[in-house]
Amino acid sequence: MKTSAVVNLLIALFIAVPATAQEQGKSITVFTAKKIVTMDPTQPTATAIAVRDGMILGVGSLQDLAPWLKGSMYTINDQFKENVILPGFIDPHMHPMLGAIAFQTVWITPEPWNVMGHKTPATIGEKAYRATLKKAFDSRDPNAPIFMTWGFSSDTHGELSGRLLDDISKDVPILVLQRSLHEAYINTPLLTLLKTKGLNPNKFKDHLQIDWSKNHFWEDGLFSVVLPFMSSFLLDPNAADPGYLKTRDYLTYNGVTTVADMNTGGTNWELEISALKRNLDTPESPIRVRLTPDVMKLAAALKSPEAAMTLVNQMKQHNTDNLVFNGGIKLFADGAMFSQAMQINAPGYIDGHKGEWITQPSSFVEFARSYWNAGYQIHVHTNGDGGAKMVLDTLQELENDKPRADHRFTVEHYGYADDGTSRRIAKLDAQVSANPFYLFDLGDRYAENGLGFDRAARIAPLGGLASRNVPVALHSDFPMAPAEPLFLAWTAMSRETLSGKVFSPSERLTLDQAIRAITIDAAYMIGMENEVGSIEAGKLADFAVLDKDPYEVGMKGLRDIKVWGTVFRGKVHQAKK
Ligand SMILES: [Zn+2]
Ligand SMILES: [Zn+2]
Known part of the structure; x- marks a missing residue:
């Protein structure tokens, strides 16, 4: 009444x-x-x-x-x-551009996906992968200039090479993007096409992250050698915009209103910014994007670290309601979790292979120092305990040389680490934006292959951070994980893997920690806690x-x-x- x-x-x-x-x-x-x-x-x-x-x-x-x-x-x-x-949920690390690219490809993934009700079944094993690839190629869109697929994972899909792709087609260019999007395989027709665009293989014949015998490119070999010659196709408005809009709808579908683009300019600054403006900076767009420039790629593109910092310094002047720069920049340390390219401390990978550096430690320290000294918030992609060690050694050195209050130095992903690393993060006042889907998706596979059960059980270990009052947020890194905050919260709480096993329950987040990690603590992670x-x-x-x-x-x-x-x-x- x-x-x-x-x-x-x-x-x-x-x-x-x-x-x-x-x-x-x-x-x-x-x-x-x-x-x-x-x-x-x-x-x-x-x-x-x-x-x-x-x-x-x-x-x-x-x-x-x-x-x-x-x-x-x-x-x-x-x-x-x-x-x-x-x-509104906050995804503090995803990639609108990679979403737009992934939505242009045929998904053949080692795990099942459900995007707005559209389901992709898991493809397990080499035989199944090759059969699915062949079938997808045969039913391709005949008007598309390149056949592109995403999701290949050698740990279950076996061997791949340019030659195997030539067996599928000697005429139609084929691009196979690895699940991490940090690796790719191409066939001979695509290599020929890229040469006409200006790629000169001789210039890169000794590149350490390219295997020319397999037309296999990873990390810098993909990002700096192949992708620059592909960005004009991949980010062409006709090709990219439907993917951007689908990414936007997908975020709304899952309750997301703010995201951080955690690698702005990683492929092509102008094309990316104009795509964001066309698709997300409009009165109808219900997504706010916090821009986080990839300062090393910018420095490479502008051929000058100083020019990159000048550009970054001026970004705030161009802020709009939906595209916001607030002083956060992105650096990379070790390789991708989905490629088993992260740096793993002793005893290393069971099969003896070595992790990769996306950024060699010496240049990492140099860039981190200049942006630390200039007062920026530094976000660092790092996945293995070896990567985290290098990153935290650097942070400690920077803190010693120039102490900073409220620096919010952010470890991005936190794929695998021991409890000592979590303790050190707490000591150094850093914070963690984690991808808990790693455990759900990779826990079972990496227990068998690569890390063994005890270390796989510590994938995305968040409980030991939260109990030490380290700010923790959950991200999708979409398309690395589904951009579904409630599902990510569930994975961080349950620590269940795809097969239903529970790994290291002591590393669980509580319900309140998990919901905070997709709302207020996610806002804090990207310096927007006063707005959202x-x-x-x-x-x-x-x-x-x-x-x-x-x-x-x-x-x-x-x-x-x-x-x-x-x-x-x-x-x-x-x-x-
Ligand atoms: Zn990353
Ligand atoms: Zn990312």
Whole structure:
């Protein structure tokens, strides 16, 4: 009775204050919901949020909001009266461009995928991979100039080479992107095509990350030698834009409203920025992108580290509502987790192969130092305990030489590490943005192949960080993992692998830690905790609209929560079915 009396009073107020068309834009919208989980510890739940101009004015019950509504134009939006509202989810490390590229390819992956209801089954074993590849090629789009596939993983898919791809076609160019997107194989027609674009194999004949006998390119051999000659196809607006828009829909489908592009300019600065502007920086786009420039690639492209830093220094001037630079930059240390190219300390990989450096330690230290000294937030891709050691040695040296408060030095991925590494991260005041999907996807396979059970059980070890108060966030690194924050939260909580085994339960996150890791702590990870990540006065009105409260359903129910859509800056966006 009491509530409805207030509503009547509010409706009376609404009638009492007519608005001109101009004022209409400034009027208040009150979103009411069955429950609002704010992620603000001072007021964990609420039932109403007042929003004006995309900003949250107040949170509480409808009654609590009366002071805002008195004398103001407002409308009550109760379309979520059966729903639960959380802060819009934040994916603090993904790749819009790689999503756009992956969506241009045929997926043949070692794990099953479900993207907005479109399912890709797992392909296991060499025979199955080759048969699926042949079938996919035979039913390819005949108008596409290149046949592209993504997902190859030698640990289950066996051998691959340019010659094997020539057996599939001696005329049609074929590109096979490894699951990590840090490796590729091409056939002879594609090599010929790239030569016409200017690739000169002789210039790179001794490159350590290219095997010309297999047309196999990895890390720098892919990023600096092959991709620059492919970016004009891959990022051509006609080819790329549908992929960007699909990535955007996919994020909304999973309740995401803010992402960090954790490698801006890694392939081609101009093409990437213009693609982001066309597809994500529009009034209809419900995704905010925090840009994180790949400063080493920029330095290489501009042929000058100083020119790269000048460009980065000027980025803030170009900020828009949806494309934001706030002082974070990206560096790389060791190789990819999905390629078993991470640097692993003794006793190393069981088969004796060695990890890779994406950036040689000497240049890593040089770049880290210049951006540390200039006050930037440094995000470092590192996957193995050997990679983490080099990165933390560097951080310690930088701290000794020039101590910095609130530096938020961020370890990205944290693929495999021992507890001593977690302890050291706590000591050095660093933070971790982790990919918990590694454990779910790779735990079983790496226990058999590469690391052995004891070390595979410590993939993405987050409990030992959280218990030492290290800020932890969860990311998809999409397309490395599904961009489904609730699923990522479930993997970090359950530590279940694909086969249903539980690995190192002591490294689990609690429910609250896991939900924080996709909301407020994810915002903190990318320096945006004052704007997003919780539902509080003064923050942007970004919400994820769910059918159930994660805190009520707990770990077991997390994966089954359905996302209705999002609210972005106060505007409602229903997920596309
Ligand atoms: Zn990475
Ligand atoms: Zn990444």
